[in-house]
Amino acid sequence: MSRHTTTATGRPFTRAGAPSVSPQKTTRRRSFSTRRGLVIAAFMAPAAVFVAVFTYYPMLAGSQMAFRNWNLNNLTNTDWVGLGNFQKIFADPNFYVILGNSVVWVVASIIPQFIIGFALALWLRRKFVFRGLYQALIFFPWAISGFLIGILFRWMFNGEFGVINDLLSKAGLIDAPIPWLAEPGTAMTAVIIANTWYGVTFFAIMILAALQSVPDDVYEAAALDGSGKIRTLFSITIPYISTTLALTVLLRVIWIFNFPDIIWAMTGGGPANQTHIITTWMIAITQRGDYGQASALGLIVVAILLVFSAFYLMAIREKKGARS
């Protein structure tokens, strides 16, 4: 075959191998395709304009602020400072505490979310009476914003009149009430418990959908071969849905890293920065008016997440390659 046919593919109306068309037909096609172009442009334009003006423009403007001295309280001096904002951040010992907090926040929330969500999904796969109602009920927390979840848990973790202390002392687990949100050690635990509670549903939904994508005959074959339940789970079900699981975890890591709402409502980052993660810190700095430093932090977040995602996706690919 000549190069002719291969280069022309993908353009259905001008395929080189097609019989030649009369001039009359070409004009009709052209007017059809310009009308088609107009429809596409007219239907896409409002969405594109809104997203470009109110999302992309401010994000790009924010990125260049990271390299400038940009403070609402001192607008006479908005010079370019190169990496000055980044240097200031890296020189601040708080940054390393907060970076560590962010990692703890993500890892310690996602592991129990995944385990409980997986168990729920496995048990919800089997049909039972009221399964639909049950799913609807455990789905309810999702209707609530992270900020309000934070308020609910702030009240439950209240040191004096909080219900969690009351339940723990009724169960005989503690002697004296714990001032959960006022102590550095326990405050992080409290926000992570709230986040875990909120995030389990997401994993349950995603994993259940993945489980339902496994065809029944795979299980039948396994049963015929005498595979037990646990063995089937680990050598058939999990490998079958591993890609979906891995991508769900990645999406969740990115999302939790960027999720300040619960912490904002429960502790505001306190006590003594012990529950600040990068995004809550960034918002606090934005509210002080130091847009330069806040933007620099934002770029640091993007960089961390990009590098993490790249390594993570590479690791998945390698593992898949090794298996097959």
Added chain:
Amino acid sequence: MINREMPAAKVVRIVFLGLWLVISLFPLYWILITSFKTPGAIFSYPLTYWPEVFSLENYISLFQKSSFGTYVFNSLLVATVAATVATFISMLSAYVLARFEFRSKGAVLMAFLVTQMIPAFIALGPLYLMMVQLKLVDNRFGLMLIYIAVCIPFSTIMLRGFFANIPDALEEAAMIDGCSRFGALFRVIIPVMKPGIIAAFIFNFVNCWNELFLSVTLMNKDENKTIPTALNGFISSFTIDWGSMSAAAVLTIVPTMILFAFASRYIVQGLTAGAVKG
């Protein structure tokens, strides 16, 4: 086989599912119960798990001590307008993205997906400055514009999935019968898509109703505040009045729960469709 289950396994399953149900509903129960206790009962030992007296005192004092009615009105107005406009605009873009092949299609979809990944907080400062220049700071119309932009990417992706499930033949038949493309969309496709469109609207509405950080940055005057912005003010004060706070939380949560009960099935569909296929 899946269908055989040992009795012990069944007990474990039922106990676990029951326990999780209690855990996931308890915080909602607790805030509801708190809101109906008298302020005295909220702050007294021992804690009661069922109020001795059901009182509306917290709700009354919430409306008396703050302009909560105004906040509710603002939230309703902003969320309704923004969600309606955003859903309409997303419907158009989702239709094109589901039905046509064009060169920049991949780039557009990517641009929409990326907005869901990047921390939006990097845009807070620049958005504030932009709104200052447009004279739209502390203005509900300005907040609506931003919310519309925030809603569009996800609802476009969600609606595109629903459009893809509707056979082409439907609108082709309508166009052969003399409908224009616009006419085919509005007279034939949209009526079939109704559940998906309602779900997208509810999702957008709930997101706008709940949004906090943008409105905290942009809205200062009390008369312009939405509910979350006002609650953020409540928790920043030195002592929190948990009586009014619980009443406010209940009034914020209940409408979204009712809406979600209608739409949850479609939202789950929209969420999982992309993920499992990918």
